[in-house]
Amino acid sequence: MSTIGEYIASHAEMLEAALIQSLPPQWNVPVSLRESMNYSLMAGGKRLRPILVLAAAEALGGSQAAALPAALAIEMVHTYSLVHDDLPAMDNDDYRRGKLTNHKVYGEAMAILAGDALLTHAFYSITQCHKVHGIPAERVLSITEELAAYAGARGMVGGQAADMLGEQGLTKLEELEYIHLHKTSDLIVFSLRAGAHIAGATTAQLAALTDFGNAIGLAFQIQDDILDIIGDEKKLGKPVKSDEKQQKVTYPYFIGLEASELKVKELTEQAKKALLQGGFANPERLLQLADYLMQRDH
Amino acid sequence: MSTIGEYIASHAEMLEAALIQSLPPQWNVPVSLRESMNYSLMAGGKRLRPILVLAAAEALGGSQAAALPAALAIEMVHTYSLVHDDLPAMDNDDYRRGKLTNHKVYGEAMAILAGDALLTHAFYSITQCHKVHGIPAERVLSITEELAAYAGARGMVGGQAADMLGEQGLTKLEELEYIHLHKTSDLIVFSLRAGAHIAGATTAQLAALTDFGNAIGLAFQIQDDILDIIGDEKKLGKPVKSDEKQQKVTYPYFIGLEASELKVKELTEQAKKALLQGGFANPERLLQLADYLMQRDH
Numbered sequence: 001m002s003t004i005g006e007y008i009a010s011h012a013e014m015l016e017a018a019l020i021q022s023l024p025p026q027w028n029v030p031v032s033l034r035e036s037m038n039y040s041l042m043a044g045g046k047r048l049r050p051i052l053v054l055a056a057a058e059a060l061g062g063s064q065a066a067a068l069p070a071a072l073a074i075e076m077v078h079t080y081s082l083v084h085d086d087l088p089a090m091d092n093d094d095y096r097r098g099k100l101t102n103h104k105v106y107g108e109a110m111a112i113l114a115g116d117a118l119l120t121h122a123f124y125s126i127t128q129c130h131k132v133h134g135i136p137a138e139r140v141l142s143i144t145e146e147l148a149a150y151a152g153a154r155g156m157v158g159g160q161a162a163d164m165l166g167e168q169g170l171t172k173l174e175e176l177e178y179i180h181l182h183k184t185s186d187l188i189v190f191s192l193r194a195g196a197h198i199a200g201a202t203t204a205q206l207a208a209l210t211d212f213g214n215a216i217g218l219a220f221q222i223q224d225d226i227l228d229i230i231g232d233e234k235k236l237g238k239p240v241k242s243d244e245k246q247q248k249v250t251y252p253y254f255i256g257l258e259a260s261e262l263k264v265k266e267l268t269e270q271a272k273k274a275l276l277q278g279g280f281a282n283p284e285r286l287l288q289l290a291d292y293l294m295q296r297d298h
Numbered sequence: 299m300s301t302i303g304e305y306i307a308s309h310a311e312m313l314e315a316a317l318i319q320s321l322p323p324q325w326n327v328p329v330s331l332r333e334s335m336n337y338s339l340m341a342g343g344k345r346l347r348p349i350l351v352l353a354a355a356e357a358l359g360g361s362q363a364a365a366l367p368a369a370l371a372i373e374m375v376h377t378y379s380l381v382h383d384d385l386p387a388m389d390n391d392d393y394r395r396g397k398l399t400n401h402k403v404y405g406e407a408m409a410i411l412a413g414d415a416l417l418t419h420a421f422y423s424i425t426q427c428h429k430v431h432g433i434p435a436e437r438v439l440s441i442t443e444e445l446a447a448y449a450g451a452r453g454m455v456g457g458q459a460a461d462m463l464g465e466q467g468l469t470k471l472e473e474l475e476y477i478h479l480h481k482t483s484d485l486i487v488f489s490l491r492a493g494a495h496i497a498g499a500t501t502a503q504l505a506a507l508t509d510f511g512n513a514i515g516l517a518f519q520i521q522d523d524i525l526d527i528i529g530d531e532k533k534l535g536k537p538v539k540s541d542e543k544q545q546k547v548t549y550p551y552f553i554g555l556e557a558s559e560l561k562v563k564e565l566t567e568q569a570k571k572a573l574l575q576g577g578f579a580n581p582e583r584l585l586q587l588a589d590y591l592m593q594r595d596h
Contacts, residue, residue, distance in 0.1 A: 030463060033455070033459040115414075116414075117451040119418065123445070124450060141425055141439055141442070147421070157411050
């Protein structure tokens with residue numbers, strides 16, 4: 001069995017080859033809109049969310065090929081959220097992962113439109129699980145509904161709105177956890193459930209993956225808060241302590257660095273325990289991914 | 299039979315009552331995000347696109363109630379496109395239909411997020427045609443795929459990008475027609491096809507509605523260009539000749555006002571002829587809507 005690092009690298013490579021083709025080449029799309037969309041789709045990242053889709057399908061013994069359009073969809077949604085998040089009216093970031101942000105290259109108007117088009121195209125991509133791969137329409141419609149719920153007003157966008165509204169200062173850990181839950185965990189939970197739906201998961205399996213995803217999502221975000229304080233600029237591709245400079249309240253702010261590190265470990269164990277309740281055929285990669293996220297300093 | 303004006307008014311009233319409920323009240327959504335979404339959803343307009351969904355379902359003898367979630371979806375997509383279009387980085391409009399634009403009330407960041415959430419929620423709404431009304435998943439998935447295609451990079455967003463890129467000056471009528479086709483006709487064609495899918499339309503009926511929609515969409519947009527030159531400020535709710543002030547190229551610019559008026563008439567006749575090829579049980583309201591759009595100066 002390959003290491004989890006190799007698993008991630010080979011899947012990321014395959015995903016990137018598919019992403020660059022995901023807006024059909026024969027479609028009549030204004031050239032600079034297509035370029036702007038592809039620029040951000042190909043701007044790097046570990047591709048963790050789409051890998052979770054594929055690993056969840058695999059955990060149930062399902063087809064990774066049939067899950068691929070849903071995996072591409074979640075990367076499109078993640079990418080659009082970064083493009084809009086970086087806009088001057090939002091976080092006003094010039095760089096992401098060491099590259100100029102979309103609006104610095106294509107202008108604000110095109111960045112807004114490219115984000116809109118990426119979000120819209122994610123829903124197109126999901127339908128191809130049925131159209132191209134023959135996954136039953138009923139299951140694919142459940143994935144569609146869940147993407148809209150987890151990425152929308154009560155999900156990711158809600159988390160971003162709460163984050164923005166909270167920038168004047170959060171006073172409770174619960175408020176921060178609401179933001180983390182929706183800004184980060186929701187897309188992770190969606191990714192796992194999407195892969196599971198492709199493979200025809202039971203309700204109990206979906207529930208196990210939801211618990212798993214909520215726990216690793218929060219661990220992931222606390223780890224991000226920690227790295228933001230102790231991390232190395234090059235490893236993250238953005239200035240360290242940018243959150244602190246903006247006086248942004250993070251997890252360690254509330255409970256300290258050491259307790260935060262402990263919390264990441266606890267959540268990871270909790271996640272793995274929840275996963276093992278699901279009775280999956282091949283849970284190994286998901287278990288390894290949980291550990292990988294916790295050790296993420298590479 | 300009620301007049302088409304009464305038909306539109308009573309359906310608009312019903313649609314507005316449904317729109318205000320469309321983001322489930324029990325969902326945990328940040329208050330100002332919900333307010334921002336609802337502000338623009340309730341900012342008026344004739345609700346022509348959702349009425350086309352309902353009228354198309356009716357033309358096939360289908361259920362308007364089952365088509366309602368798809369009708370709400372297209373109004374959400376239309377609304378999000380206006381919210382993003384009005385942003386300072388785009389058209390920079392302070393007013394729409396006599397009311398302050400979303401970003402003037404809630405700020406730019408919230409307007410971006412509200413638009414994103416409305417677009418996302420449109421896809422949620424469509425799934426409810428199956429979940430709540432029992433329309434077969436296969437049909438509802440076709441509607442999902444078509445919304446993503448007609449509203450995305452090769453559809454409405456593509457048209458907006460082309461419009462923005464063409465602001466330095468279009469030199470050919472074909473370029474302007476590309477913009478009109480995608481900025482305007484695509485959502486109209488989608489609306490008609492969505493209603494038809496709900497009612498289980500044949501391929502020939504979908505094709506007839508597509509021809510009908512493309513013709514009335516272009517007529518609608520040329521009429522808009524004409525009204526922008528000869529119209530009355532109060533009737534449109536925005537300053538007349540705003541396009542001309544921005545030196546924007548319109549249909550009358552290429553072929554003159556009189557020829558443009560003739561073109562609107564021709565397209566309307568062409569549309570009605572195309573529709574009558576579809577063998578619909580009840581095409582009356584769609585025929586009346588085509589005429590209504592042409593006479594739209596009220």
